[in-house]
Amino acid sequence: GENVEQHPSTLSVQEGDSAVIKCTYSDSASNYFPWYKQELGKRPQLIIDIRSNVGEKKDQRIAVTLNKTAKHFSLHITETQPEDSAVYFCAAEDNTDKLIFGTGTRLQVFP
Amino acid sequence: DAGITQSPRHKVTETGTPVTLRCHQTENHRYMYWYRQDPGHGLRLIHYSYGVKDTDKGEVSDGYSVSRSKTEDFLLTLESATSSQTSVYFCAISGSDTQYFGPGTRLTVL
Numbered sequence: 395g396e397n398v399e400q401h402p403s404t405l406s407v408q409e410g411d412s413a414v415i416k417c418t419y420s421d422s423a424s425n426y427f428p429w430y431k432q433e434l435g436k437r438p439q440l441i442i443d444i445r446s447n448v449g450e451k452k453d454q455r456i457a458v459t460l461n462k463t464a465k466h467f468s469l470h471i472t473e474t475q476p477e478d479s480a481v482y483f484c485a486a487e488d489n490t491d492k493l494i495f496g497t498g499t500r501l502q503v504f505p
Numbered sequence: 506d507a508g509i510t511q512s513p514r515h516k517v518t519e520t521g522t523p524v525t526l527r528c529h530q531t532e533n534h535r536y537m538y539w540y541r542q543d544p545g546h547g548l549r550l551i552h553y554s555y556g557v558k559d560t561d562k563g564e565v566s567d568g569y570s571v572s573r574s575k576t577e578d579f580l581l582t583l584e585s586a587t588s589s590q591t592s593v594y595f596c597a598i599s600g601s602d603t604q605y606f607g608p609g610t611r612l613t614v615l
Binding site: 400426428430436437438439440443483487491492493495496497498 | 536538545546547548549550553563595602603604605606607608609
């Protein structure tokens, strides 16, 4: 079945710097890759997603890239702000339409 | 947030007691899911439903059962709670592939 690995597990950056979180997946048939942000004590919230027919998608300071050949996708956050501090989860949809999640990245943005 | 509620939001129970968590949606979405979230493990699927009375097992289904008698409600039952089931439980709904999460239930089994 699908397996998703996420790195790094923790990431600390200075405010204004960029942050990159990477995920790899195992099932070449996967075609939907969402990213969720979870603030402390809150529910995971979808922040961006990408489908396999595109290589990159942007939404203001957030972008996701997908390399289907290498089976990896990445989240890029530019001009980080303290409110970007949270845990970020990647996921891949398996061949039975279920999401398989990575183990999460704790991002800390220091002023 | 999508129209998803979970009840109770917090519960403390003792080992061996039955526990039922409820997920309620107002979006009329077909798919509903139960996940548990534990440190170092991310979100792991317990059970899911693709329609009324249609359910299937996820990755960590042992010790859990579910029921869906109406489109809007998805119940998760721990028949005999154990300490290893102490966790935060999230319900999610989906109309296609995008999943939206409920606020979560923090369950502590003593």
